[in-house]
Amino acid sequence: MSLIHASAVIEDGAILGENVSVGPFAYIGPNVKIGDNTTVATHAVIEGHTTIGKNNRIFPHAAVGTIPQDLKFAGEHVELIIGDNNTIREFTLLNPGTKGGGSVTRIGNGNLLMGYVHLGHDVILGDNCILANGATLAGHVELGNHVVIGGLTPVHQFVHIGDYAMIGGASALSQDIPPFCLAEGNRANLRGLNLTGLRRAMGREDINALKSAYRELFEEGKPLQEVAQRLFESTSSEKVKQLCEFIMTSKRGIPFTRSKTNEDK
Known part of the structure; x- marks a missing residue:
């Protein structure tokens, strides 16, 4: 009734x-x-x-x-x-x-x-x-599962956001955000992993594997696509494979500040 x-x-x-x-x-x-x-x-x-x-x-x-x-x-x-x-x-x-x-x-x-x-x-x-x-x-726009988007945040057309990602409030997002990551800023930029969300959803082994992969991908100043391909082929972690696959198939690019290498300094 x-x-x-x-x-x-x-x-x-x-x-x-x-x-x-x-x-x-x-x-x-x-x-x-x-x-x-x-x-x-x-x-x-x-x-x-x-x-x-x-x-x-x-x-x-x-x-x-x-x-x-x-x-x-x-x-x-x-x-x-x-x-x-x-x-x-x-x-x-x-x-x-x-x-x-x-x-x-x-x-x-x-x-x-x-x-x-x-x-x-x-x-x-x-x-x-x-x-x-x-x-x-x-x-x-496409969002995976368990994504959190803060208040007053606009997301540009065709952007993809992966599982367990978090976007800070009042961010302007125009590029893809990989799964498990945290992004914020007026022009949103990766700030690390979404550790709060990950600790609620998975065990320490997966989180440690993602931490190691994140460092190699975004903090060592090496070509992103090459690192993602290498990690995808070498890792036994399904979570890391998911992260790398997202990066390799991204069409809008990933917003992160490239670390300076010795050649840049």
Whole structure:
């Protein structure tokens, strides 16, 4: 049984699961599907071809599934797909995909999107990510799992951010951030590993392997791609392989300050 306030507007064609709650003056469009036990609060708007999983909480004034902010969009079929157990706070703006980007924006499970977060068209968001207030992801951005993005941080289109990475608040990010790393600054730059997050997620052996790899990759002044290739081929650590593979396949480059070698001094 769903709990629908009398002032809410549910268009014909919308599909609501069991125990869905829809608050006063909320709007749900005709092509929306909402899974069991999801809550849609007052004045939230859910439009477009939007599929929402189970146990999600959508807070007041969220705009979910409105058309992409792309001048090339001409009304073609595009989608927004949201998994389970996500929290979508006040005034969030979540757009569907575009034809040029695969036509789908996809959000995984267990994510926290705080107030005023924006996910642009064709964004891919993994599981258990935290985006603080005002974080803004442009089109085609991809996040892995367990990523943390600080408040008021804009992320440039096509940027990739790996698993367990953390981006400091009020950073401007225009390049890829490898998994397990920490970046911050007005023009975000690598500052080391995201040790706080790693200690919550993995054992000492993996962390030590990542520390050693990070030093070789970013602190010894050697060509990054060559070091990544060598480490990938020689290491037995799956975490280090993941880090190196990300670097070798990055299209936008990695923002780090190269250490000076003796030749530079």
